[in-house]
Amino acid sequence: MLPKRIKSEIENSPVIQPIVRRQNGNVDWSKLTRTTFMNIAKQINRKVTENVINAPFLIEDNVLIGTNELDRVFERHSLQTVSEFTSYLKHIPKYRTYNWISGKTLQSYWQEESIPKDKKINVLLTFLNVDYNNWEEWKSGKQPVIAAVSKHAGSDALIKKYYLGSYYRYYLKTDKSGAVVKVPFTISCDSDESILVKSKTLGHSYISESVWLEDGALYMVLKNVNFNEYEFHVLNVGFATTPQLLMGTSSSLNNKKEAISKKNILVRQENPFDYENIKETILNNSKDLNQSTFDRQVFDYFHKNIDCGLINTQLAHRPEDL
Structure with missing residues (x-):
């Protein structure tokens, strides 16, 4: 029965x-x-x-x-x-x-x-x-x-099976200097076995409020732990299982309170690292990077596509502001 x-x-x-x-x-x-x-x-x-x-x-x-x-x-x-x-x-x-x-x-x-x-x-x-x-x-x-089960409960099992781990997140610095920022990024489970994402940017730390997988994309809403600010991530997953690398975008506000979007590359690490003790790194020049490392490969990628790494917006309320 x-x-x-x-x-x-x-x-x-x-x-x-x-x-x-x-x-x-x-x-x-x-x-x-x-x-x-x-x-x-x-x-x-x-x-x-x-x-x-x-x-x-x-x-x-x-x-x-x-x-x-x-x-x-x-x-x-x-x-x-x-x-x-x-x-x-x-x-x-x-x-x-x-x-x-x-x-x-x-x-x-x-x-x-x-x-x-x-x-x-x-x-x-x-x-x-x-x-x-x-x-x-x-x-x-x-x-x-x-x-009751949560709206996204069905996706949690897939995230836990394939995407938990320690990553380094790379993105272009927003000052248009061409520097690439490298920060720690982790996808894990908290004490209640809920999906937990942690990320850093220069001077800020973020923690997830919502994470779900839908139609080949991993969606994340992260909240700044110190300020009333959010960062929204969309990562292209497709049908990859235990991927070495994920690419997507993150959107937030800059220091002028203007919306900005950044291309992100997440590189998975074979061994977990201590997230709290990993500091952000700024990669300024490819000549200073070992050619065989992911740092050099990612830096060169961003500079081949330098115009596509950032989307800046401005405050505009009238047609003449355009």
């Missing part, structure tokens, strides 16, 4: 309830028609597809679909990689869905009390945005301490 906890969450899902009421005018799932279950399956499949695109490890690790079935899908659609498969999912028209679970299968869980296969339970947990680390607890039928 499908665990009662999972049944209850699906029955009370704000995505599913309107379908049940619209189709039958009642909420007795044992009396729902096959058509209603087919419409429920469509909504579940749409949400699961969205989550798979944001968390391709669900396919790579055969969490939702077995190896043989995946091979058949690859052959049918002339695909070779998981990246190509997620791209295929992105381009499915809205009126169609990928069939992770069928209406017939769903109906059997409520009306025949059939025993679900493990991967079908995984599909339903993916729909419910249950944190991957808590799946076994949900399958066991244990009652939750806290029933």
